[in-house]
Amino acid sequence: MAVSQNKPLPKNIKYGIVLDAGSSHTNLYVYAWPAEKENDTGVVHQVEVCKVEGLGISGYSQDTEKAGLSLQQCMKRAQEVVPEQQHGETPVYLGATAGMRLLSLQNRSIADRVLSAVEKTLHSSPFNFQGARVISGQEEGAYGWITINYLLGNFRQPGWLNFLPHLRSSRGTSGALDLGGASTQITFVPDQEPIESQENSLHFRLYGKNYNVYTHSFLCYGKDQALRLKLASDLQASSTRNGSLLDPCFHPGYLRIMNISDLYMNPCIANGEQQLPFTQLHLQGNGDYQRCRMTIQKIFNTSHCPYSSCSFNGIFLPPLQGEFGAFSAFYFVMNFLNLTTEKNPVPLDKVTSTVERFCSRPWHEVKAEFPKIKEKYLSEYCFSGTYILSLLENGYGFTTEKWQSIQFLGKIGSSDAGWTLGYMLNLTNMIPAEKPPTRPLSHASYVGLMVFCSLVLVAVLLLGWLTFHKPKCLQKGLI
Numbered sequence: 401m402a403v404s405q406n407k408p409l410p411k412n413i414k415y416g417i418v419l420d421a422g423s424s425h426t427n428l429y430v431y432a433w434p435a436e437k438e439n440d441t442g443v444v445h446q447v448e449v450c451k452v453e454g455l456g457i458s459g460y461s462q463d464t465e466k467a468g469l470s471l472q473q474c475m476k477r478a479q480e481v482v483p484e485q486q487h488g489e490t491p492v493y494l495g496a497t498a499g500m501r502l503l504s505l506q507n508r509s510i511a512d513r514v515l516s517a518v519e520k521t522l523h524s525s526p527f528n529f530q531g532a533r534v535i536s537g538q539e540e541g542a543y544g545w546i547t548i549n550y551l552l553g554n555f556r557q558p559g560w561l562n563f564l565p566h567l568r569s570s571r572g573t574s575g576a577l578d579l580g581g582a583s584t585q586i587t588f589v590p591d592q593e594p595i596e597s598q599e600n601s602l603h604f605r606l607y608g609k610n611y612n613v614y615t616h617s618f619l620c621y622g623k624d625q626a627l628r629l630k631l632a633s634d635l636q637a638s639s640t641r642n643g644s645l646l647d648p649c650f651h652p653g654y655l656r657i658m659n660i661s662d663l664y665m666n667p668c669i670a671n672g673e674q675q676l677p678f679t680q681l682h683l684q685g686n687g688d689y690q691r692c693r694m695t696i697q698k699i700f701n702t703s704h705c706p707y708s709s710c711s712f713n714g715i716f717l718p719p720l721q722g723e724f725g726a727f728s729a730f731y732f733v734m735n736f737l738n739l740t741t742e743k744n745p746v747p748l749d750k751v752t753s754t755v756e757r758f759c760s761r762p763w764h765e766v767k768a769e770f771p772k773i774k775e776k777y778l779s780e781y782c783f784s785g786t787y788i789l790s791l792l793e794n795g796y797g798f799t800t801e802k803w804q805s806i807q808f809l810g811k812i813g814s815s816d817a818g819w820t821l822g823y824m825l826n827l828t829n830m831i832p833a834e835k836p837p838t839r840p841l842s843h844a845s846y847v848g849l850m851v852f853c854s855l856v857l858v859a860v861l862l863l864g865w866l867t868f869h870k871p872k873c874l875q876k877g878l879i
């Protein structure tokens with residue numbers, strides 16, 4: 401049955417499984433780490449990911465049986481990856497994100513039904529199922545931040561700093577920018593302390609170090625919901641009588657028909673449906689980046705700020721600080737547009753001109769060039785690219801200069817950037833508050849270091865003696 405059971409089994413490896421139930425999909429991640437090093441940082445790696453395409457929370461709510469089957473397929477894959485004798489001890493966690501937060505707001509009983517259907521499937525697996533729950537936006541932001549800093553090795557503290565605790569600082573961590581389908585998160589360690597708004601403030605003590613972290617999750621500002629917000633705002637501003645709308649965020653020649661009820665059946669959009677004299681929306685693209693940007697701008701309310709500084713919608717945002725890793729849809733979109741590089745970030749003006757050029761391309765040409773890409777994704781890269789620029793530049797204030805501190809990340813090593821690893825590390829207590837006691841140096845290194853220091857000391861003393869006590873004959877010869 402198991403693929404990996406034909407191979408020799410690695411010894412002392414532990415496993416953990418996390419399911420990410422998003423708004424449009426479910427992903428199952430299998431993580432592995434050496435048992436004897438589990439409290440070290442950076443030792444856990446993703447060894448498998450199983451994507452259940454098109455079956456997210458919206459899928460579950462419509463067809464729980466089909467969703468259950470897809471889930472079983474991914475659980476089967478996990479059974480193949482984890483050695484059979486370890487199934488019983490391998491924990492499985494399921495976290496549902498913004499799609500489920502929205503579904504709970506819309507209809508609590510459907511949301512509960514979805515979770516219990518999922519729980520039933522997971523209870524019947526041979527693994528040690530630990531529960532399914534909806535994670536909060538704050539948790540999603542925090543666990544994403546923990547994941548990328550864990551994988552980037554930013555929680556590692558040079559041993560010598562233990563002797564100089566006053567030099568320890570929380571700088572050197574990377575901020576996290578996560579763009580989902582239904583929500584988006586920004587999380588980083590700001591310079592400014594204390595953090596002005598309590599609900600955006602988190603405190604962690606990890607490996608003996610304190611971190612005061614700022615985080616905010618914007619529900620309804622994931623890229624799918626943001627498109628709906630934009631369309632609802634366009635409709636409100638338009639005087640269309642028949643439901644036809646020219647949309648600058650889609651390619652010239654692109655047509656899309658949407659049911660008005662689908663657009664408004666959503667807690668993100670205040671109900672304005674009943675005033676409309678049509679039931680369908682006919683979108684016609686005209687690929688105009690500048691106009692697209694203007695229409696998107698309207699979904700960010702920047703008219704009030706009860707703090708010293710805000711992002712939008714009156715939400716506190718301290719001055720941006722340090723490097724940022726941008727993942728999930730930030731990466732998917734930028735990667736499609738060839739704007740992600742391993743080393744130097746692509747400058748903001750080049751990103752803007754690339755998106756502008758892409759938006760202006762006729763739809764038939766784009767479709768012919770990328771026949772293998774899902775039409776939903778392909779048709780929305782123009783909107784998504786423009787939305788990312790609006791959110792980062794106007795929403796968060798990444799100027800041309802600050803833009804250079806953003807790295808678009810898909811994977812770090814073999815692991816996907818996202819909240820799931822941070823979630824598992826926390827629930828399995830694999831990130832201790834205090835640094836695990838380790839001997840700073842082995843005996844041999846200690847002896848070597850002492851010998852080296854003694855030689856340097858002797859050399860310095862000799863040099864000093866030669867400089868200040870030159871032999872008399874030499875001094876005479878010089879006069």
Ligand SMILES: O=P(O)(O)OP(=O)(O)OP(=O)(O)OC[C@H]1O[C@@H](n2cnc3c(O)ncnc32)[C@H](O)[C@@H]1O
Nearest residue numbers: 422423424497498499580581582583622728729732
């Ligand atoms: O946290 P929430 O908001 O629930 O979001 P999610 O869990 O659905 O979010 P993901 O990070 O999985 O995906 C983010 C969005 O990117 C979309 N997406 C996934 N793969 C993509 C690709 O290759 N190209 C473009 N978009 C993609 C996906 O449909 C979502 O709208």
